[in-house]
Amino acid sequence: MEYGSIEREIRIDATPEVVYAVVSRPEHLREWWPDEAELEPVPGATGVISFGDGTTQEATVVPVTVVEADPPRRFSFRWVYDEGEDATPANSLLVTFELVPSGAGTLLRLTEAGFREKGWEAAVLEEQYRDHVSGWDHFLPRLVTYVARLVSTP
Secondary structure (H helix, E strand, C coil), X not given: CCCCEEEEEEEECCCHHHHHHHHHCHHHHHHHCCCEEECCCCCCCEEEEEECCCCCCCCEEEEEEEXXXXXXXXXXXXXXXXXXXXXXXXXXXXXXXXXXXXXXXXXXXXXXXXXXXXXXXXXXXXXXXXXXXXXXXXHHHHHXXXXXXXXXXX
């Protein structure tokens, strides 16, 4: 395997505007992906996302930097870089959500790239890649379920 990028495509029964909010705003991100999210959805903004109980040492806190915010078409950010560093193509992974109108819904194309550029040794690269594949395979269905609940609420 190349371990170059992860690509997923899912159809969501909601407008691109709704889906954009769900993939870019902390109050929505918390409902389907990280346990905590602190970021402004504007280019250049930095923040963090956390997995696990933030009051314990077991929590994983990851810095994020918003790269592109083009509502309702595209939202991207860099993550998985060392705290205190600026995110660059050489030290981080780039996650892009591309939203394409599809009938009354939205086709969401997720791409996560930059695995090889991180310079990880082969075993670490393979483990990180597989971790992220299983992560997106777990969290993207939760996004679909969350949006369905969101749009069905009167």
